[in-house]
Amino acid sequence: MEKIKEFFKTFLLVELLKGMALTGRYMFARKITVQFPEEKTPQGFRFRGLHAQRRYANGEERCIGCKLCEAVCPALAIKIEVAEREDGTRRTTQYDIDLTKCIFCGFCEESCPVDAIVETRIFEYHGEKRGDLYYTKPMLLAVGDKHEAQIAKDRASDAKYR
């Protein structure tokens, strides 16, 4: 009996029609496509995008050249050279991040004792020739200067969870 029932079910294409009813319904469902340049999905304050170097409010750069980020970087994307500045402080003479190597894990930001290197919300950036995505210290500082307000706000939102 069960077999006969099964036979008719297959023969009359019942399951196929059910499937078509489902896709037919979805044809009129609300579409979930986000039309990117015009619409954007919401971002969290922990978003890990383009890197930036921050400064203190008095304009002094935060980075002290401890090389913790260089050490922790799993992709070996960071290169740092350090020297003593005239005023006797330890500063970086070179701080490069190769964004083509970077995997955006956020370990550099996590390891930084002075919150100097951070990852911002910026994810729409590009390079037009080889080397464009090799970010040097002045470039990273420029990104930080430009977006300091947003960066500080995001760190403040995250602070209570740390």
Added chain:
Amino acid sequence: MMEWLEPIQKFLGPAWLPIWTLLKIVVIVLPLMGAVAYLTLAERKVIGWMQIRIGPNRVGYFGLLQPLADGLKLLMKEIIVPSGANKFLFIIAPILTLMPALAVWAVVPFNAQLVVANINAGLLYILAMASLGVYGVIIAGWASNSKYAFLGALRSAAQIVSYEIAMGFALVTVLMAAQSLNLGDIVRGQHGEHGLLNWYLIPLFPMFVVYFISGVAETNRAPFDVAEGESEIVAGFHVEYSGMAFALFFLGEYANMILVAFLASIMFLGGWLSPVPFLPDSIVWMFAKVAFMLFLFLWFRATFPRYRYDQLMRLGWKVFIPISLLWVVLVGAWMQTPYWLW
């Protein structure tokens, strides 16, 4: 109805016939190519909607220029001929696929008057032409000099030939019912005062299903698209093709889809006849029915997972052929009784 053409005919003399024929070809082929182009857009849109996406909408308003952009892209691309390929056959194969797909349209009636060649054996001509398409597939696979293309060609050829049998039997029931091979007469045979109930769809419904599913398999469409199989394999017989040569295979495939939709409308859905008695028969009905059948093609593609090759063969040989044979006998017997009302 063509009286106004007579002065032109006199003026051109013997050149008239080829010019007139060419004109008729252009009048059929150009709109067909347009329909094919926009069928690809409709396909992407409909499948998009069914997958809760919105489909192409960047090139032109509503994505309306997308097919043109695609066509232009394919035209600009290089046609690469593999070094070991038989160049002549390699080039001729896509043409052999497209040519029958276009030639078939000579006998397809759009309404009671509008048909290029109103020949008596129209259905036979269509079957003959549709069968020629398989040569393009085999030649393309062989001429590529690639084992993948060759295996793909064998697979597709076997599929197309198998489903042609079931399709042929489904058509046999139609011509038994219509007592004619002329497509116009088949439609006229479905004329009656009950509109929709006079169509062959009612007595031959299983054959309609068999015909349409075979048509889907015949045109290598999902869920029978093992020839293309884009989510599992690279492609079948046309792996080595690029640019416009590749596009010709798809022009042929889509032209065949439209043809299957037209034939299903003509033979089972009453062609240009109105479904209800109080509305006039018109070519609009024809196009509405064709559009619906084409929508079914896209709907299938958005719904069903691909058949495995052995399942595909089983369906063709062990299910469709017995059913259609049985129905041929049944319809024959039915027609001898007074209960045959069509």
